[in-house]
Amino acid sequence: MATNSNLVKLEWKQFPNNLITVDGFYAEYMAKDYAEMDKTKQETGTENIETDSEKIFYDRNSQQIILRPDILPIDMLGEVVKEKRIIMGTEKEVNVVKGDWWDLYDSLDDKKNYIYSGYADFELRAIAGTPKRQMIYQKAVQYRKDLGFPYTATKWILYGGIKDEKLNENQGIVFWINENMLPENEENELYLYLWHPNPHNDKQPINGIYISLKGDSDIKIQHFIDIIDEGKIPPYREVLTQSEQGTVSAGKDVVEWAGKTKVYVLMIQDRFIQFGINGLDNPFVMECQNYDIGITPEGITYPVILREGARLMISGKGQALFGVKKLSFSKEGKIKTPEFNTGYVLSDPEQITRGKRDNNSEIKSKWMKKGNSADEYKVYAEIKLEGSPMPGFLSENNEVAQRLNEYRKEHTEKSPAFLKTKIIDKQQRDIEEIELPSNIEGTIINYNETVSANENGTINDYSITLDCFGTFENMYSDVITKKLLHGEVFIKLKGQETSMSVGGYIFKAPMIKINNFENISLSLEGKETALFSLSKNAGYIISFDDRKITDVDAMKEISNINNLYFYTDVEGVRLPDTVEGKEGTFTFQPNVSFLEILTKLAEVQGYNLFTDEGNVYYKKEKTTADITLGRDPIAPCENIEYEHNDIFKSRIYVMGRAGENTSEYKRYEKLVGIWKSKTIEKEIGYDTFVKEDESLTDWDKIQKEGQKLWKRFNERNYIIKFDITDASDYFDKIKLFNTFKWIDSEYSFLDQKLFQIIGYSKDVGMIDCTATITGLIL
Numbered sequence: 001m002a003t004n005s006n007l008v009k010l011e012w013k014q015f016p017n018n019l020i021t022v023d024g025f026y027a028e029y030m031a032k033d034y035a036e037m038d039k040t041k042q043e044t045g046t047e048n049i050e051t052d053s054e055k056i057f058y059d060r061n062s063q064q065i066i067l068r069p070d071i072l073p074i075d076m077l078g079e080v081v082k083e084k085r086i087i088m089g090t091e092k093e094v095n096v097v098k099g100d101w102w103d104l105y106d107s108l109d110d111k112k113n114y115i116y117s118g119y120a121d122f123e124l125r126a127i128a129g130t131p132k133r134q135m136i137y138q139k140a141v142q143y144r145k146d147l148g149f150p151y152t153a154t155k156w157i158l159y160g161g162i163k164d165e166k167l168n169e170n171q172g173i174v175f176w177i178n179e180n181m182l183p184e185n186e187e188n189e190l191y192l193y194l195w196h197p198n199p200h201n202d203k204q205p206i207n208g209i210y211i212s213l214k215g216d217s218d219i220k221i222q223h224f225i226d227i228i229d230e231g232k233i234p235p236y237r238e239v240l241t242q243s244e245q246g247t248v249s250a251g252k253d254v255v256e257w258a259g260k261t262k263v264y265v266l267m268i269q270d271r272f273i274q275f276g277i278n279g280l281d282n283p284f285v286m287e288c289q290n291y292d293i294g295i296t297p298e299g300i301t302y303p304v305i306l307r308e309g310a311r312l313m314i315s316g317k318g319q320a321l322f323g324v325k326k327l328s329f330s331k332e333g334k335i336k337t338p339e340f341n342t343g344y345v346l347s348d349p350e351q352i353t354r355g356k357r358d359n360n361s362e363i364k365s366k367w368m369k370k371g372n373s374a375d376e377y378k379v380y381a382e383i384k385l386e387g388s389p390m391p392g393f394l395s396e397n398n399e400v401a402q403r404l405n406e407y408r409k410e411h412t413e414k415s416p417a418f419l420k421t422k423i424i425d426k427q428q429r430d431i432e433e434i435e436l437p438s439n440i441e442g443t444i445i446n447y448n449e450t451v452s453a454n455e456n457g458t459i460n461d462y463s464i465t466l467d468c469f470g471t472f473e474n475m476y477s478d479v480i481t482k483k484l485l486h487g488e489v490f491i492k493l494k495g496q497e498t499s500m501s502v503g504g505y506i507f508k509a510p511m512i513k514i515n516n517f518e519n520i521s522l523s524l525e526g527k528e529t530a531l532f533s534l535s536k537n538a539g540y541i542i543s544f545d546d547r548k549i550t551d552v553d554a555m556k557e558i559s560n561i562n563n564l565y566f567y568t569d570v571e572g573v574r575l576p577d578t579v580e581g582k583e584g585t586f587t588f589q590p591n592v593s594f595l596e597i598l599t600k601l602a603e604v605q606g607y608n609l610f611t612d613e614g615n616v617y618y619k620k621e622k623t624t625a626d627i628t629l630g631r632d633p634i635a636p637c638e639n640i641e642y643e644h645n646d647i648f649k650s651r652i653y654v655m656g657r658a659g660e661n662t663s664e665y666k667r668y669e670k671l672v673g674i675w676k677s678k679t680i681e682k683e684i685g686y687d688t689f690v691k692e693d694e695s696l697t698d699w700d701k702i703q704k705e706g707q708k709l710w711k712r713f714n715e716r717n718y719i720i721k722f723d724i725t726d727a728s729d730y731f732d733k734i735k736l737f738n739t740f741k742w743i744d745s746e747y748s749f750l751d752q753k754l755f756q757i758i759g760y761s762k763d764v765g766m767i768d769c770t771a772t773i774t775g776l777i778l
Helices: 031-044 399-410 529-534 551-561 594-602 678-684 699-715
Strands: 007-013 019-022 025-030 056-059 064-067 078-087 090-099 102-105 122-127 133-138 155-160 173-181 189-198 201-214 218-229 236-247 261-269 272-277 284-287 292-295 301-304 311-317 319-326 328-330 332-336 350-356 362-370 378-386 417-425 428-430 440-453 459-470 484-492 500-516 519-528 566-568 608-612 615-619 627-630 638-644 651-657 670-676 688-692 718-724 739-743 753-764 769-777
Touching (some): 025 031, 025 378, 031 064, 031 417, 064 328, 064 332, 090 122, 173 189, 173 311, 189 261, 201 236, 218 272, 236 284, 311 319, 350 362, 362 417, 440 519, 519 529, 529 594, 529 608, 551 566, 551 594, 551 615, 651 699, 670 699, 739 769
Parallel strands (some): 566 615, 627 739
Antiparallel strands (some): 007 440, 007 484, 019 428, 025 417, 056 064, 064 417, 078 090, 102 155, 133 319, 155 311, 173 261, 173 319, 189 201, 189 311, 201 218, 218 236, 261 272, 272 284, 332 378, 350 417, 362 378, 440 459, 459 519, 500 519, 608 615, 651 670, 718 769, 739 753
């Protein structure tokens, strides 16, 4: 039945999420935490920090935990054979040492091939001390090619990698030398060279590492790798070279042998080449700028500094007792994290581990629990790194073979790399019923509904104020005693047969006004139900990093935490992986509101985020009109204002940071996209907008963000503001991000154009109903 005044009804509802059934918990353990906690353990003697430091190694350059590199010398396996050589014009029978994966030489021929001329005198010799080892012994200090020639320091060359046993991808080496005796006035020189030759030219290297050592500490490292431009005919191959030099100091002795022994260690970890003497505690480090891209079984990319199957050359001079091995690691190692107090018994925690491995190695991480009650409950993680066994078991039953078999059984040539592990127990909420006051029905004195969005398409206000009056007994008796109330508001406008819902709101601080015993009014202020919940701080860490989750699924998860329904027409895209060494872009601290989290997630694709009727919406822009308005008798509007969206920019810079390695850019590299218009610059001058966001981790994200910003600043550049004096027929259509078609035959550039509602207020009095709308052109 139609009425002569505007009426309101408030139906009180239970709160949608006032019962916390699961508190929510987050804990993360990163590789760099290991170093800090191990340091704390050593400084304080704390015993509850458990590490397997004998088998685990934290690389502070890559901030990764790997299996401990084994730098101890091993036995040199080979045989001595007799061969004839021409020495100083005379044929002599000399000893030639043939290694299991290496050979020995002392010079180059005219074609730059390695040869053994007999100037050096090699044999295999056991060294006394600890550990006991068989080594290569070159005993000639100097030689001369022929009578009358000056003496020259004897050169020796170890060449490996051309037999069945190959160097792995990114595999380093360990080289040791004892009792290096040189001729008088000769300086010690040592060269280590790992390389791949051009398949079409054996003398041209296309990938490798070159290291030269002079004296005791002067070092130079070069890294080179080729790139191929397939766009040229024939394809063009360019070798990129990077070089650094400095000094490296030796650590403590690692063996107990007679004489002075140095152990040289080359390790390649992530994008770093590290070279140390007697260990890797204080190595010379070169961060490589150029490399190939490898992919783990989990799809994580990593730098390939040295390709698989590289050749090895080590050269020195003078008398020396030496040996070499491919860098190996402890076969397995484990870490136990500290125990974390949760404060409650976890419900259904999600466990995530991030690391890098190949198909033959493993990173096993499992979170464990202790205690059964909330006060006692703790969690901790056990992380285990495992490498594959070394190949090449020896069938011989001699002392050297036994030592080598034991070594190979306990070591691996490839180490997985641990980055982080985390445990997430999502907060859960439900409805806990409370006693509700009686529903209210009355006449509207004043109703105001105000809604607005920010320039990024995210709601920032949705509130109402309401004054109404009616009979005291039916309306107000216990409303004023409530701290908060959740109610659904129904309005029945003058002349209409039915009432309409204008959504649910959380009301606080009700005010009762009594002018006389028959004129009692109630004043309420409320915020839309979903927006009220989302405006609260999360209260615990919420993280979507490393979870391989889409933006839309993450937004749905936030809505679910608040026990709110989530609606979208947007297809989700996977959130970018965390840039290694950086804090997660999508990890949010306890003092961040749920709305701020949703806003950050919405920025990934840039669609409209809003709440209505107690629900959360993430929607694309509409392409058809919900209503028609304009300067026309059919849709009368007043106080019309046309204005430019005065935010034009002549240039837009979008900066991100590469999250992974690609053929175009490397991880950590800064990505910069530039959009500019000479036409706009002529009109407004040089005016820029700069956005830096490390969640923009590839060119596709940079491109989309730049296009979105260009459209926002320079294309959607008309705003309309106007009043509707009688909004009764449009009341339910005036909603945030609804669209209207604008009619104005006097201004053809705006006539028949679609606009999106980005803000409005609706005012209802006793008999009138008006609205003020702000629209942005689509």
